[in-house]
Amino acid sequence: MEFDDLQQTRIAKAQTLRDAGLDPYPPRSERTITNAEAVGGFDRHEGETHTVVGRVVFKRDIGKLAFLRIRDGSGEIQLFIQQRNLDPAQFARVTDLVDLSDFVQASGTLMRTRTGEISIDVTAIAIIAKALSPPPDKYHGLENVEKRYRQRYIDLMVNEDARRVAVLRSRILEATRAFMNGRGFLEVETPTLQPLYGGAAARPFVTHHNALDQDLYLRIADELYLKRLIVGGLERVYEICKDFRNEGLDRQHNPEFTMLECYQAFTDYHAMMDIVEGVYAHIATAVFDSMTVTYGDHTVDLTPPWRRIPLRDAVRQACGIDYVAITDTEELRRRGRDVGAEIPDDMVRARIIDELLKTFVRPSLIAPTFLTDYPVELSPLAKTKPGDPTVVERFQPFIAGLELGNAYTELNDPLAQLARFEEQARQRAQGDAEAMPVDEDFVTALMQGMPPTGGLGLGIDRMVMFFTNQPSIRDVILFPALRSTEGR
Secondary structure: OOHHHEEEEEEEHHHHHHHHHHHHOOOOOOOOHHHHHHHHHHHOOOEEEEEEEEEEEEEEEEOOOOEEEEOOOOEEEEEEEHHOOOOOOHHHHHHHHOOOEEEEEEEEEEEEEEOOOOOEEEEEEEEOOOOOOOOOOOOOOOOOHHHHOOOHHHHHHHHHHHHHHHHHHHHHHHHHHHHHHHHHOOOOOOOOOOOOOOOOOOOOOOEEOOOOOEEEEEEOOOHHHHHHHHHHHOOEEEEEEHHHHHHOEOOOOOOOEEEEEEEEOOHHHHHHHHHHHHHHHHHHHOOOOEEEEEEOOEEEEEOOOOOEEHHHHHHHHOOOOOOOOOOOHHHHHHHHHHHHOOOOOOOHHHHHHHHHHHHHHHHOEEEEOEEEEEEEOOOOOOOOOEEHHHHHEEEEEEOOOOEOEEEEEEOOOOOHHHHHHHHHHHHHOOOOOOOOOOOOHHHHHHOOOOOEEEEEEEEHHHHHHHHHHOHHHHHHOOOOOOOOOOOO
């Protein structure tokens, strides 16, 4: 690595500390109180001697006085440093060797300055981690959005909103687990590396296991494994896991993402709607103390029940196309193009309907809405509606134009499932690269008998986007996938 002039200056300062017999990176530090506890509990702790730690985010020298503001994970506090309280060498190290972004440890009395600032009146101070690079020029934020994602550590250092989102994501996950556990669901784990991928329409990432000498796939969904557990007698199961799909990058898609999937025996997709409404309401009240959420320009009320619209009606209302009445795929392709959808010549019927949904329906779904009753060709793992073999009991939840998940009454007829898999194989042969492969082991599992079951998948990243009012999935994933830069 090459170091610029500012880095060289800081490296020299670290060496000065070493020459004085001081380790610029000691193996441990001490803290008797967090910055937030010191500031928030000042009335209780005033006059006490305490030790605080944190990153230097502000520095000012005034002759025989120095002021530092340091930040730990809880908040910030001012260090009031008087030359008379330190030996000359220690005070000189504060003025000459301490830089912005250094971590320091300071001990002293908790007090207020004459201006009313809660501070530590420092009697001892030491550098506990010398930062060799300065913070960005724009201290309160990074102008380069790409750099925010590539160097998330800098973004978190200087961007309070990035830290807020990271904390809220954790709390949302905690609330989600609490809700599922409270409903009697058992949290389980299923394989990330799978010999055969399935459970969704997507292209997988492929890897190779050297010892077994066979290709394996990063899961695109955990659905088929969770349903095997239903077959085995675990009546309510869920998993919060990473899925991987070999697809493009945009503001709503990342090739590595987090999903909540759950399955409940002896019920159907109506019960899954209750779970979606319930988990969103629980997060809203437990984490944000409000059933009203602002996302972009929209204010959304999450109070159940949510609106329910059959997909056929939604598409017909949005663009005038009745895909049920148009049985010829070429005619459906032509009509879709006429109203402005981007439909290539090789797009199969299921994908055309999905494109009409994405283009014309989804942007208009602002209030919490369930689109229900999808065409069977769009849903190879869902159960058909009684009396209509062309429609399945499936729904997707939408809020503020965000597609948030997918759910069905699960197909539990093994021979019907085999026929659906075979139809997927025909679609793959026709050019649909996202069609599912035939999973004979899953059919074998169904032949042992799976009770009527409701299944649900919710995207955690989009859930966090919605609750934290973030426009891009990259703002809610700490380390999103990015295109390689030249030379890296």
